[in-house]
Amino acid sequence: MDTETTTTFFALLAVVAQVVVGAAVVLAVVGRFVPAVARVRSRLAAFVGPQAVALAAVVALVCTLGSLYLSEVADFVPCRLCWLQRFAMYPLVVVLGAAALTRWRALRIAGAVMAAVGASISIYHMLIERFPELENSTSCDPTNPCSLIWVEHFGYLTIPAMALSGFALILTLLAIAGTTTEEHP
Amino acid sequence: MTPNPKSANRGATVLWVGVLAVVVVLGVVAVVLARGKGDDKPPIEDETSAITVTGDPLPAQTSTEDPAIGETIPTVSGTAVDGTPITIEPDGKAKVIVFMAHWCPHCQREIPLLAEHLAETGLPDDVEIIGVATNTATNLDNYPPTSWLDRVGWDVPTLLDSPESEAYATFGMSSFPSFLVVDADGKVVVRTSGELPVETFDQLVEAARSGQVE
Incomplete structure (x- = not known):
């Protein structure tokens, strides 16, 4: 598969992640006021919940492999903010994998904190892409500015936007797991 | 009420197969969407x-x-x-x-x-x-x-x-x-x-x- 096809695939995965996160937020909010929606939410949570941490670990693994593909195969050089997002995402594969196997709540919470930090960096990176002057610079360093947009799909999905989708899906899955899964303290 | 382990296992299988199916479908869609894209770029x-x-x-x-x-x-x-x-x-x-x-x-x-x-x-x-x-x-x-x-x-x-x-x-x-x-x-x-x-x-x-x- 060429880079165009692969990044389109990542973008589609990101869109699905956004749909899932959006649906979860709607169900969580509307479910507070509408009992019928609350019942749907409970049924879905009961269906997904037992596997939610394992699913989050798989999402982290896919994001990690995707990030390695972009740098090692597509030759997109990671910038400083890309590296910070990597530092948040890569360990999640191990942390959430261990959390899924041991059902240890501390690991799930640690994973959620890491995902939240990663999501914050992704949001900042997206802002730098759109408003490069936020970096207190008015010129591009040719060696690799964080404002450089390597890929963009569907008019908005750049690499940090895809990373944010991954972090948000992980957070959503961990929240679902927290409401439904029996864990060790 | 204790959940039925058989039913829980079936639910997990359905979930993972469903996720895999979505990923495969997205892969096919990506191939279709990306076909021909970028071919119109002039060479360096x-x-x-x-x-x-x-x-x-x-x-x-x-x-x-x-x-x-x-x-x-x-x-x-x-x-x-x-x-x-x-x-x-x-x-x-x-x-x-x-x-x-x-x-x-x-x-x-x-x-x-x-x-x-x-x-x-x-x-x-x-x-x-x-x-x-x-x-x-x-x-x-x-x-x-x-x-x-x-x-x-x-x-x-x-x-x-x-x-x-x-x-x-x-x-x-x-x-x-x-x-x-x-x-x-x-x-x-x-x-x-x-x-x-x-x-x-x-x-x-x-x-x-x-x-x-x-």
């Missing part, structure tokens, strides 16, 4: 040119005092955006040379601004404005540079730098957009970089004309 050879350099390159731009000030610029020849030969040389005419990269967001804002300004004021008679489209890469945003410059109305003679960005390196520039101001004797007056308001650009033109920075 069409967006760059072979550069020849005569004379000593300028020292690299630094954050402290610029060692290139007062140095004579080398002669750099290549092909312009319109396909004609172009030479940047100490030919007795003052110059402002504008370096730009198609993917640089600051250039994407600065070049249209300057294009509009120059369209309003017209190119000065006694100072040559020359562009250098450099650091060109097919896999980066806003490629190809010739289409971008045409789209934003950049009506300035512009050299297509080589794939190795030799012109950019020869003039010792370190970022973009950047500006090399040369007086009528072919000597460097000032090098600067960053998004500039049009008033500051006009001051650079004046600096080229007078041979000194105000």
Whole structure:
């Protein structure tokens, strides 16, 4: 598969992640006021919940492999903010994998904190892409500015936007797991 | 009520198979969507040119005092955006040379601004404005540079730098957009970089004309 096809695939995965996160937020909010929606939410949570941490670990693994593909195969050089997002995402594969196997709540919470930090960096990176002057610079360093947009799909999905989708899906899955899964303290 | 382990296992299987099915479908959709996309990109050879350099390159731009000030610029020849030969040389005419990269967001804002300004004021008679489209890469945003410059109305003679960005390196520039101001004797007056308001650009033109920075 060429880079165009692969990044389109990542973008589609990101869109699905956004749909899932959006649906979860709607169900969580509307479910507070509408009992019928609350019942749907409970049924879905009961269906997904037992596997939610394992699913989050798989999402982290896919994001990690995707990030390695972009740098090692597509030759997109990671910038400083890309590296910070990597530092948040890569360990999640191990942390959430261990959390899924041991059902240890501390690991799930640690994973959620890491995902939240990663999501914050992704949001900042997206802002730098759109408003490069936020970096207190008015010129591009040719060696690799964080404002450089390597890929963009569907008019908005750049690499940090895809990373944010991954972090948000992980957070959503961990929240679902927290409401439904029996864990060790 | 204790959950039925058999039913829980079946639920987990359905979930994982469902996730896998979605991923496979997305893979197929990606192949269909990406088919033919990018084929219309011109090759790098069409967006760059072979550069020849005569004379000593300028020292690299630094954050402290610029060692290139007062140095004579080398002669750099290549092909312009319109396909004609172009030479940047100490030919007795003052110059402002504008370096730009198609993917640089600051250039994407600065070049249209300057294009509009120059369209309003017209190119000065006694100072040559020359562009250098450099650091060109097919896999980066806003490629190809010739289409971008045409789209934003950049009506300035512009050299297509080589794939190795030799012109950019020869003039010792370190970022973009950047500006090399040369007086009528072919000597460097000032090098600067960053998004500039049009008033500051006009001051650079004046600096080229007078041979000194105000």
